Amino acid sequence: MIEVDLSKQFSSARHEPPSASRQSPLRGVDxxxxxxxxxxxxxxxxxxxxxxxxxxxxxxxxxxxGRVVIDGEVLFDSERHVNVPIERRGVGxxxxxxxxxxxxxxxxxxxFGAARRGTNGALNKGxxxxxxxxxxxxxxxxxxSAPTLSGGEKQRVAIGRALLSRPRLLLMDEPLAALxxxxxxxxxxxxxxxxxxxxxxxxxxxxxxxxxxRLADDVVLMNEGAVIACxxxxxxxxxxxLRPYTGRFEGGALIEAHAxxxxxxxxxxxxxxxxxxxxxxxxxxxxGARVRIRIxxxxxxxxxxxxxxxxxxxxxxxxxxxxxxxxxxxxxIRVRLGVSGSEPSGRELLSRxxxxxxDEMQLEAGQLVFVLIKAIAFDxxxxxxxx
Amino acid sequence: xxxxxxxxxxxxxxxxxxxxxxxxxxxxxxxxxVLARTSFPGKTLFDAVVHLPLVLPxxxxxxxxxxxxxxxxxxxxxxxxxxxxSFAFRWTGAALAAAVMGFPLMVRxxxxxxxxxxxxxxxxARTLGASRMRTFFAVTLPLALPGVAVGVLLAFARxxxxxxxxxxxxxxxxxxxQTLPLAIYSLTQSPSGDAAILRLCAVSVVxxxxxxxxxxxxxxxxxxxxxxxxxxxx
Numbered sequence: 001m002i003e004v005d006l007s008k009q010f011s012s013a014r015h016e017p018p019s020a021s022r023q024s025p026l027r028g029v030d031x032x033x034x035x036x037x038x039x040x041x042x043x044x045x046x047x048x049x050x051x052x053x054x055x056x057x058x059x060x061x062x063x064x065x066g067r068v069v070i071d072g073e074v075l076f077d078s079e080r081h082v083n084v085p086i087e088r089r090g091v092g093x094x095x096x097x098x099x100x101x102x103x104x105x106x107x108x109x110x111x112f113g114a115a116r117r118g119t120n121g122a123l124n125k126g127x128x129x130x131x132x133x134x135x136x137x138x139x140x141x142x143x144x145s146a147p148t149l150s151g152g153e154k155q156r157v158a159i160g161r162a163l164l165s166r167p168r169l170l171l172m173d174e175p176l177a178a179l180x181x182x183x184x185x186x187x188x189x190x191x192x193x194x195x196x197x198x199x200x201x202x203x204x205x206x207x208x209x210x211x212x213x214r215l216a217d218d219v220v221l222m223n224e225g226a227v228i229a230c231x232x233x234x235x236x237x238x239x240x241x242l243r244p245y246t247g248r249f250e251g252g253a254l255i256e257a258h259a260x261x262x263x264x265x266x267x268x269x270x271x272x273x274x275x276x277x278x279x280x281x282x283x284x285x286x287x288g289a290r291v292r293i294r295i296x297x298x299x300x301x302x303x304x305x306x307x308x309x310x311x312x313x314x315x316x317x318x319x320x321x322x323x324x325x326x327x328x329x330x331x332x333i334r335v336r337l338g339v340s341g342s343e344p345s346g347r348e349l350l351s352r353x354x355x356x357x358x359d360e361m362q363l364e365a366g367q368l369v370f371v372l373i374k375a376i377a378f379d380x381x382x383x384x385x386x387x
Numbered sequence: 388x389x390x391x392x393x394x395x396x397x398x399x400x401x402x403x404x405x406x407x408x409x410x411x412x413x414x415x416x417x418x419x420x421v422l423a424r425t426s427f428p429g430k431t432l433f434d435a436v437v438h439l440p441l442v443l444p445x446x447x448x449x450x451x452x453x454x455x456x457x458x459x460x461x462x463x464x465x466x467x468x469x470x471x472x473s474f475a476f477r478w479t480g481a482a483l484a485a486a487v488m489g490f491p492l493m494v495r496x497x498x499x500x501x502x503x504x505x506x507x508x509x510x511x512a513r514t515l516g517a518s519r520m521r522t523f524f525a526v527t528l529p530l531a532l533p534g535v536a537v538g539v540l541l542a543f544a545r546x547x548x549x550x551x552x553x554x555x556x557x558x559x560x561x562x563x564x565q566t567l568p569l570a571i572y573s574l575t576q577s578p579s580g581d582a583a584i585l586r587l588c589a590v591s592v593v594x595x596x597x598x599x600x601x602x603x604x605x606x607x608x609x610x611x612x613x614x615x616x617x618x619x620x621x
Contacts, residue, residue, distance in 0.1 A: 060510050086513040093514040099507055103529045112525075116516025165515045 002169065002203070003034040006056050006066035006076075026225045029053060033230040037217035039195055039202045041233075044222035044245070050205040053222070054171045057203065058093050059086040070169055087116075092167030092200075094175045098154035100146035106157050107142045113165025126166035127198050135197060136160045136190060152183035156190065163198060170194075173205045188214060209246070213237070213254055213294040221245050233292070238348060240322075240334070251332060252296040253349045259285040268313075268375060275337035275347035276316045280378045297332060299377035300351035303370040304361050313375035320367045321348060323358070331358050335371055389586060393570075397590055400566040403478055404546035407485035408493070408539050415490055415542075416535065419497035420523075424506075441491040449555025452484055456556075480557035481564045485549040489542030496541060500534020501527065533609030537602040544598035547591070567591055 009028040029049035042050040055061035057068055059075070062083075068076040070091075075084045092113075100109050110129070133139055136156045141149065149157065155175055162170055175191070176184045188211060195202060195215070206212055212219060216233040221242060228245050229236055237246050237254045257273035262283055269282035271291065278293065285291060306315065322334040333351045349371055363369070389397070418437055422430070440448055456463040456474045466472045474480035504527050512522040528535070550568040557564040559573060571587050574580030 058510075058514055060514070085518075086510075087516045087518055089514075091514060093511065095507065095511060097507075099505075099511040101508065101512070101526055101530075112512070112517070113515030161515065171514075 001034065001036045001069075001071055002040065002057075002201070003067065003069040004053065004057065005032040006053065006063040006068065007031070008052065008056065008061065008063045026052075029056075029225040031220075031222070031225075031227050033220045033227055035218040035220070035230065037201075039204060039215050040218045040220065041204045041206055041212045041216035042220045042222055043206055043212050043216075046207055048222040049225040050207075050222050051173050052225075054093075054173055054203060054205055057169075058091050058171055059084065059089050060093075090116075090166075090168045092162035092165050092170045094155075094158050094162050094170065094172040096174045096177050098151070098158040098178070100149070100154055100157055100161070102145075102147045104146060105142070106138065106144050106146060106149070109146055109157055110142075110161050110164055113161060116165050127163055129164060132160045132163050132198075135193060150183075151179050152186060155179065155183075155187050159187075159190065159194065163194065163200065167200060170200050170202045171205075172202060174207070175204075176208075176211065191215065209237075209252075209294070213292055240324075251298075251350050251352065252294055253347070255293050255295060255347060255349075256290060257293055258290045259287050261287065273347060275318075278316075278373070278378075279313045279375045281376060282378075293378055295349060295373060295377070297350035297352035299373060300335075300349055301372040302333060302335070302351050302353060302357075302361070302363070303372060304363075304367070306370050307372065310372075311374070312372045314371075314373040316371045316373075318349070318369055318371050320363055320365050320369055322365060323363065325355070325358075329354055329356075331355050333358070333363060333369075335369060337371065389590075390583075393583065393587060393590075395562065396565060396567060396570045396587070399478065399562070400547055403481045403485055403566055404543050406479070406482035407489060407546045408543050410482060411486040411490050411493060411542065412535075412539055415493040415538065416497055419494050419501055419538075422494070423498050423501035437494050438491045440488050445488060445549075445551025446555050448487055449484060449552035452480070452487065452552065452556040456480070456483060474557070476557050476560060476564065478557075478563055481549075481553050481566060482546075484552040484556045485546035486542075488549050488552050489545040492545055493538040493542040496538030497531070497535050500531040500537075503534070504530045533605050536605050540598050540602040540605070544595050547594055547598075 007028065007030040010026060026047060026049055029052045031049070031053045042053060044050055052061055056063045056076075063076065063078065065078045066076065067074065067078070074080070074082050075089050075091075076082060100106075101112065104112070110133070114129075127135075133142070136159060138153070138156050138160060141153060141157065146154070146157070155178075159175070172191070176187055179187060191202075192215065194200070202215075204211070204215055212233065218231065219233050219236045220230045221228040221236055223245050229239070229242055234254050234256060236242060243251065255273050255278075257271035257278060259269050259282065260272045260277070261270050263269070264283070267281055267283045268279050269285055271278045271280060271282070271293065280293070282291070301312070316337055318335040318337040320333060321336040324332040324334070330352055331354075333353060335349050335351060337347045337349060351371065422434060422437070452474075454460055456466075458464065458467065458473070458475045463474060466474075472479070474483050508526055508530070509522050512526045513519075517525060547566075548568055549566070550572070553564065553566065554569060554572075559565055559569045561570075565573065567587055567590065571584055571591075574584045574587070
């Protein structure tokens with residue numbers, strides 16, 4: 001359990017360093033949330049104060065007022081004048097830039113935090129050195145010197161180094177931001193494995209919907225230094241009132257599903273969720289495994305009659321639940337899935353269509369529609385295992 | 388080639404210079420750390436005081452030392468009574484004078500190299516469980532080491548050439564406080580010293596060049612490894 005209630009004002013002279021230059025500098029951060037999730041993601045635009053919050057949890061930045069409690073142990077409390085020093089907080093940190101020690105070898109970097117003594121509070125039992133090394137695939141790098149590594153390799157070592165210091169909480173501040181696309185998905189997969197195999201809680205800072213939908217159990221939504229909402233990932237990303245913060249331009253819905261059968265001949269897998277079934281490439285997904293699938297609004301087509309003779313594999317019935325028209329060429333339709341269409345708990349999907357299509361089809365709330373989604377609209381990047 | 392007397396002078400100069408940097412290096416490192424990593428009211432004044440020996444006439448420094456560290460001086464008398472340490476007209480005084488005069492050079496080089504160590508690397512060390520002390524000795528100091536070494540070397544070279552403060556503070560006593568520059572000065576006062584002057588001048592040039600070459604070598608090596616390290620520490 002992690003409980004955070006912090007506020008910090010920035011004087012005009014030194015505002016938050018990572019804020020984007022075109023935005024007005026942040027005047028302060030005021031964050032209150034608590035979560036027992038395995039992976040908690042702080043999500044928001046750059047400059048919304050996410051990094052400041054994790055820095056305050058780690059003790060690298062000093063809040064003016066507030067409390068930080070992890071598993072019942074108070075790390076910071078302004079009223080009771082508690083401020084545990086950074087090195088005794090038992091909090092690991094993976095920075096954006098890796099920040100390996102350039103004068104040390106990879107092995108020495110990995111072992112730097114291993115000497116950490118279990119001072120106050122329980123440290124994590126820890127993962128053995130060899131297991132961390134093989135999990136991260138860095139066996140061949142051990143004797144190299146840190147500056148000779150590539151960006152992706154550096155980040156692997158940085159994750160290993162943090163893990164081997166046996167933290168009870170692992171903070172990750174946009175660990176993929178400095179990497180190219182190929183390396184990103186590679187490191188993201190590793191982070192998923194760390195989450196599943198290393199029994200360490202993670203607080204992850206991100207402004208990428210892809211990362212959030214793959215990793216997050218809980219989400220803290222931040223904007224301009226304030227917490228807009230905190231809760232389960234599906235709940236947050238499917239709440240329409242939060243759409244301005246969860247990404248108007250990458251609109252979509254998150255669906256939790258599990259693999260029910262494979263079609264080995266076509267390399268397709270059927271996923272079931274409350275509201276229907278989806279066919280998508282996912283042959284490597286074990287049967288029964290739970291996945292979170294992100295369906296982008298622009299990949300969803302609507303029809304008023306059941307179409308035939310077409311390439312689209314997924315046709316799901318639903319009813320129009322709402323039409324969001326902000327003017328312009330594009331409108332967004334919320335569709336509640338389910339055969340009866342009136343189930344109150346039914347899943348909602350978003351579809352982005354042209355206003356012309358809306359007028360021609362004469363869509364209105366409550367109307368029966370067929371939702372069409374190409375099987376190949378999802379790839380590995382939009383699916384995350386949640387076990 | 389060199390007379391015994393001249394060899395003694397050179398040995399004394401090296402001893403004084405070595406003692407001066409050994410004495411001042413830890414203090415200079417502490418001052419450099421304070422200047423590089425902290426901010427407090429009065430920091431500008433502190434900075435100015437540290438740099439004072441660079442701009443004051445050396446004779447003035449020598450006189451201050453005489454007043455403070457001489458036999459009757461406040462600190463000098465106390466040191467003599469309690470520890471039996473005496474600076475007045477002794478080679479230790481020459482070392483003290485050289486240390487004070489070389490101090491700003493040393494602090495400057497150390498400060499620059501400490502400032503070049505990214506504070507975020509120190510953060511990383513702290514989050515890995517390292518105390519401030521361990522962070523300094525395991526991360527900051529090794530990364531700043533080339534600059535620290537250059538600072539020590541520069542101050543060493545400066546000590547070999549120290550004249551004004553030394554002669555004012557501890558006078559010019561052959562075998563005790565007469566270092567290379569003082570010996571050369573004495574020789575210029577005598578009519579038959581030309582050959583000896585030339586020899587001692589040559590030794591001065593060689594020693595100074597060696598110190599400069601050493602610091603340049605350290606700098607180059609550091610730059611070469613910094614090129615590789617650049618990406619990771621940005």
